[in-house]
Amino acid sequence: MNLTSGQFWTSPITFAVFLPLIGVLVMLLIPKANEDLHKGIALVASLLTAAVGVVIHTQFEYGDAKTLQGVVDAEWIPFIHSRWIVGLDGISLPMFYLAMFVVPLCIIYSWNHIPHPGNAKAFMILLLVLETGMLGSFIAHDLILFFVFFEIVLLPMYFMIGVWGGENRQYASIKFFLYTLFGSALMIISFLAVFFLTKDAAGLALETFDMRLLTQHGRSIPWATAVVIFGGMFVGFGIKVPIFPFHTWLPDAHTQAPTVGSVILAAVLLKLGTYGFIRIALPILPQAAESWSPVIGLVASIGIIYGALCCLAQTDMKRLIAFSSVAHMGYVMLGIATLTDFGINAAIFGMVAHGLITGMLFFIAGSAKDRYHTLEIKRLGGLLVSAPRMGWILGLSTMASLGLPGLAGFWGEFPAILSAYSPKYPDRATLFFGWSQVVVFRGFMVVAALGTVLAAGYLLWLYQRVAFGTPPEEFADDPNIHDVTPFEWAAWLPMLVGIVVLGIYPNLIFKITNPAVTMVVQNAFGNGG
């Protein structure tokens, strides 16, 4: 059976997006004292959403992943020519599944980990609203619809950091908020510019936010204007990713956020930025993307090295993982910067892999914090002795994160580096001393490869200091330090399985993404190059 296009009310995609909100409505009616009931409802809502995901899985025509499936094109805001256009294709599907997959695990993990100051009702409601926002962003094919979903995520995340965060939560949450808001303001201006300036073949203004149409007429905006508009999107999406000069909110937000907040931030929210590049910026402004690509590559490789160096300097485990995100997203951006189908495939795989692995690392950091009440790497040690299973899980996750072949991290990192060997336009001169793109990108490739060495360095060093040796004196007989609990197993096992399975059989994702990516690249940049 096909995932057919249909009406708003009968589409399983729309249903999946709004199911968490139905859960929220139910929870609003129940007094907050009933904590277990709230957790239960949230879990059921998110599992049902995942079940709808399974239904979508059975209906999705994988052989035809390059076309948009399950399209709903309904009236939404006629005044501004914005329509409710949603659909899934090979690019959005992995991200859509990832969001559905992570949220129930977060709810399970929170079952007895509701951070201070408690209030399970509010916490769960925020998680479900986040899920709606994330799912919606990945299915939207109308710029304004995308923008709205993209923004819906903002307030719940702000609250999550601001209410349930660590010591320095005010600074971190407001920084996160203002950075993101600035990005969205630039984004919306760029969207409007695209709206007014994109013209059809006859030279008439299209005046549409429909991404499907805009991608077809991507080259109608004059080059100079397009470059400026792309700049707006570059900053807007770049803040979310985050790419190098705009990344400073990330370590603070991650460090202060509650465990589940960090997991969702790392696993899904950052991907909204890179997804925006692949889905919106590149196909809608291909000419500008061609000119910007060396710059993107440059900031990506700076991010890789800078993130890695910062990791080496960290004394806090969570902050270290946060900076490793900057480095990993650098690989994703490098893949995107090549503008090749090979690079973008790698980028999408990298997004999924980073979501699982870094999400997992944040889970472990959170659980370690619960046990040790500190994450200062100097004071930790001997995890393999005091909590051996957790130690091994940490080991597996760090290995995956540093890109060990056979685990998921490898397939995001290695092809991204490889793709920089031959960018889409090898002979074009770049801004950098007029060198051709192939020279510049090979330079980036070397830098990125060096980054993997550094990554191995800081991750192994982290693992060594946290897991090896004997437990330090202050924690030697601490009854608080116990091994993995059943709830933690329930939350972590699916992620670990995902990391291993994707590592062994990466084609699981590549075969979905490849047709769609190939088509996007072909539409935007043609076959040649």
Place this chain on the structure above:
Amino acid sequence: MFAVEQIPFTTPTLDFHALAPEFVVVGTIVVLVLVDLFTDELSKRVTSAIAGLGLIAALIPVLTLAASDESRSMFGGAYVVDRYSVILKALFLVSGYIVVLMSTHYIGEGDYWEGEYYTLILASVLGMMMMGSSRDMVTIFISLELLSIPAYMLAAWRKRDLDSGEAGMKYYLMGVFATAIMLYGISLLYGFAGTTLLSGIATAIDTGKAQSGVSLAIVFVLVGFAFKISAVPFHTWAPDTYQGAPTPVTAFLAVASKAAGFVALINLVFIAFPGQGTVVRAMLVPLAAITMTVGNLIALRQTNVIRMLAFSGVAQAGYMLVPLAVADLLPPDRADEAMRALLIYLVIYAAMNLGAFAVVISVARRTGSAEIESMRGMFQWAPGMMMALSIFLGGFAGIPPAGGWFGKFVIFKTAMDAGPRVGYFLAGLIAVNSVIAAFYYVRIIWTMVSHSPDDIAQQPLRTPAALRAAVLITSAVVVLTGIVPSLVSRITDTAVIVSTPSAIQVEAPPTTVAPPP
């Protein structure tokens, strides 16, 4: 000596259907006065109910007018009831109703005069309703005075309170000053055009004769309304008046009164000065830019919620000036969209602002203060109110799902549509300002969620039903417009300002002018 000439007088034909909403409000005012005369002090509370019911009752003819969908013009085209004015009447009636809901306990418990209070509120609402229909300088002036004079008194309603006296006095003096300037502008325009009818003025001043004088007159008229909408640098009355006035009155001033000012500006810019884009733009573009920037920068430093809302209102007025400023640059077939964008913003802004004030009132019942600090830990002692206020503040900042994003978006869109130079400049400025503004909105949310509450605020907050209803209605409107923006835009899409009334002859300019005394 002048010969006394007999001016033929014909009784104007009244369209009673078209005037029904106004009549209902007038009737309610009469009933209120009578009821107030014959009730004793303890049962004055009934006046609030009567006022509320009267406003709701006036909505019924508004709905039938909306359904009938034809434009009715009266008094030689000076008073027009079209879709645009019907939408505005509904907006003013509902805003007035919510203000009554907010006032019920505040006025009742505060030992203030009740009957007179509601009479004045209704009189002011009546003036606003008339403003939507005014298509003549004289009608505009009468509407403006009808809505302003009760407001001057209401601002000073907290008797024996120096701040309130200051509020009323400042508002009155500034308001009268602005009116004087405006009247001067109107008289100049009448001199050039020979008519007070807006459409007549438009045709008369577009001939290019005496352009410098016309420009001066336009600037005077616009300055008068700039006071009303508290645009910088004519905003100085707003913070003190807002802080000193009773809080429901502040809400009324910040929402309804300001909206009425914008309505007058829409009427003027679109009907009277459509050919004078250069003058209007030269005046309004810098005004919009300065207003939004200064308003936001001052709001950053406020420690009192009401003052902060006042300055944020100043900044929002700056955003709202943008569609008016660029209206003339839009493609001709889309000129109406500037007006509609402004209407959308007015509706959503009214809901957000009224809601925010309602929450502030209900919190102040407990803390007795409107300092931001007094909201510490609201997350624990008033979670519902805290969520509502977060929605409103998020709406101001333009974050979905609150409706504010849509209002801001249509303004962005209008600005971008106006083309590269002015439009992009204003759009960029709004973007920067949005980020500045987000900081102080979020800081309040932060105070509410993260600090531990003070000692006085340990037990949960109890809010009277009327206030709860006000918060509920406004937050429902804000969230619904955020998720399904077409709810508003579908209504405003039908708004067309009817300017040229049928079969109205523009009178010839008077040949003899009486010498000034």
